[in-house]
Amino acid sequence: MTTASNTGIFLRAALDGAPFMLVVAPFGLLFGVISTEAGLSLAEVIAFSVLVIAGAAQFTALQLMLEHAPTLLILAAGLVVNLRMAMYAAALAPHLGAAPLRWRLLMGYFNFDQSFALGLQAYEAQPAWSMPQKIAYFLGVALPLGGLWVLVTWLGAVTGAIIPDNYALDFAMPITFLALVAPGLKSPAHMAAAATSIALALALAWLPAGLGLILAAMAAMAVGAEVERRGAGP
């Protein structure tokens, strides 16, 4: 596998990421439609998806705008929702931290749920990969999905297509996240962390958007690490 060409690895990564197109596409389309209907201009809608590329944060911001929240509070809430990506950066750092700065800047921009989850999974399975091979895999997942995200946002914005509620596009995100997590629940420590995350996120749902989630995540990481330290994982 270590002799695989960078192009070959890029294409394999694109294939690994392809199933997520089924959920990224309707989700981005929905963002385009809803944000346009909420009164944002085409340029603003596209800028959201190009500059932020984070579905959960974009929808959080949109929801709070519809509730007429103060701009700075919306900004804070959106960023708190995205704080989890600092953990992604930290988890990727041992694998990608030695890459040249321009590549790290590019991968930082593209460091989202799918590229992180598939990338880390691949790096742990292929410890012998060279840095160019690791970069090729990461971008192979991220470029098609990121490009599609912007494309379908634009499509949703310009067509303003009417999407019936019973198509349940709102549920694309939960399915994406669950499909990312389930295959990784491979030890009692992972199970304990997930259970802690669910219980605390629900219990703290009354806190401002994103804050309960971050507190739940911190506690869940500590629980997972402690269960592992006591010999039950990973």
Add this chain to the structure above:
Amino acid sequence: MSYDTWEIWLLIGGLGLGTFLIRFSFLGLIGGRRMPEWVLRHLRYAPVAVLPGLVAPLVIWPEATGGAPDLPRAAAALATLAVGLWTRSTIWSILAGAGTLFGLIALGV
């Protein structure tokens, strides 16, 4: 919507820049250095610490139904989880979830 154009652009720009800094953070600051084992032990659980908590309220209080529990969405979430655990495959997991959701809705459940 009650925002001036400059407020909307401030929000988009701020969210974009802030999100990039978060995403880049440790990739930029730590460089090629290894982190202590206890840090890695915590980060190993980052995905399973965040994503279940992100999903749980969306499953239990779906926004599309105004927060009322909904059988197709709950069943789809269970199918996604069960098939993901069983097959260890993200692909089959998504297909099971989407199939369950759209199947039940098509049946009028």
